[in-house]
Amino acid sequence: MERRGSLFPLSVLCFGIAILYIPILVLIAYSFNASPLVNVWGGFSTGWYAALWHNRQLLDAALLSLEVAVSASTGAVVLGTLAAVALVRFRRFRGRLLLTGMVNAPLVMPEIITGITQLLLFVSMMQLISWPHRGFTTIVISHVTFCTAYVTITVQARLASADRSLEEAAMDLGAGPARAFLEITLPIIAPAIVSSWLLCFTLSLDDLVISSFVSGPGASTLPMVIYSKVKLGVSPDINALASLIVCGVGVLILTAGWLMRRAERRRTLEIQLAAADFAAQ
């Protein structure tokens, strides 16, 4: 391929990557600053990390956020996979257009509008049926709603490109549709399910706007606590917390990606081996 004249794009790429990473690296550097003043380097210290362990408010919020993220991404993966199966496998059914619209709309809906409308729903439901109390439940429901969209899109793409003939072969050999799905299709779409679970987990862990609207008194997620602290000014312990979260999520994503690639490679290899075996016979 023609490579002349590619110096300009390459330098913009380096510049862009620098823009993306420098703020995070600087933040991590600040988190080891012994001085509470941002413009003074007071020597290396891990004191702010130690201080995190004694901050009950932050620990409680982190625990709540983790519980919400695990519940919401699990719920979203179940609903999103069902929606993807319905949209890819069932060509026509009543409500197909509606489902397509509702799956895609949250992706273009400004968070603030989703937050307000869902709060109004929860308040009205409370008046009518005395459920749900605002807090953990409502935050999880809201997160499941916007996360489902991401799951459906990801799984849908994978399912559409999956080889139907394997599933059909299984059913020709006497497997019921449910069994064919569980034993053949599910392993094929598993990488998409895992990666969308991870995406939902990080999106939920990070959500500020929607949680702020739908949560009730006493239920503050980590982003809500961080936001209110940051709003008041720079606090060095937030630097330490932010570094921990960014590095933790980064490591989680990289490890998961690496494991999935390995599993995928092994699977392809097995299929190739089986095909070679079959050909040799």
Place this chain on the structure above:
Amino acid sequence: MKISGSPGRWLIILPPLVFLLVFFLIPFAFAFKISFAESAAHVPPFTDVLVFTPDHHLKIAATLANYRYLLTDEVYGVAYLFSLRTAFFATLVCLALGYPMAYAIARAPRATQSVLLLVIMLPFWTSFLLRVYALEGIIRDNGLLNTVLLHLGLIHEPLRIMRTNLAVYLGIIYSYLPFMVLPLFATLEKLDPTLLEAAADLGSTPWRAFRDVTLPLSVPGVIAGSMLVFIPAVGEFVIPSLLGGPNNLMIGRVLWDEFFGNHDWPVAAAVSIAFLLLLVGPIAIYQYYNVRQLEA
């Protein structure tokens, strides 16, 4: 598949359909209803629009006052236009930066390509809120940028970027750049290299080949990337709230203040409905026709 046509498939269709119906679509009906209510000093802080009178008649107590307020109080119109303008220019800068980036990745060798994509994706996977906070460490008065520039002697007093509209632009560009690069890469990568070779064989300079072949063929990626940046940027709250000045009137922030500051839920509901019609409506129509065209 045998399952098609059997009632069993409703077990698959119904759970997501019902859930999204109840928790995504119906909330808009409630917001629509409450946008016609009056603000009130009880819990919840609005009046009932539908009232059952003692003799079992349904009475509608709706008021258009909230919408009239949106039209007369110019803050909403100004905020809406200001948000569109901010999102538009930030999207342009993202495009100017993101296009060469995506181009460079698409031209890189395969192995490098996946590493570069990972490098671009990783910030998008980690926290959005914390990245906006991290940017503050760079652009505040005693942040890295000013420290470096002062040391180099390029400036003599710190640049005031924080709490200005420039900070909001920088925040949007920094946060949404990966959204621009990924779809652009996806279209540029699929581009058939033989087309460029043909153009070169026919005597095109690399620049002409780029302008006449690559650029037109990458339009779908440009549109997809721009939408992914523009749409969330218009409704952005975190960036104007943390980086912008007190006079920054992004619509997301105005809505937040209406809700948490003024506690005027009916007006906030009316703003949401109007915003929905003005922003999401056109996009939905565009998408609908786009899909229809692709299917045809």
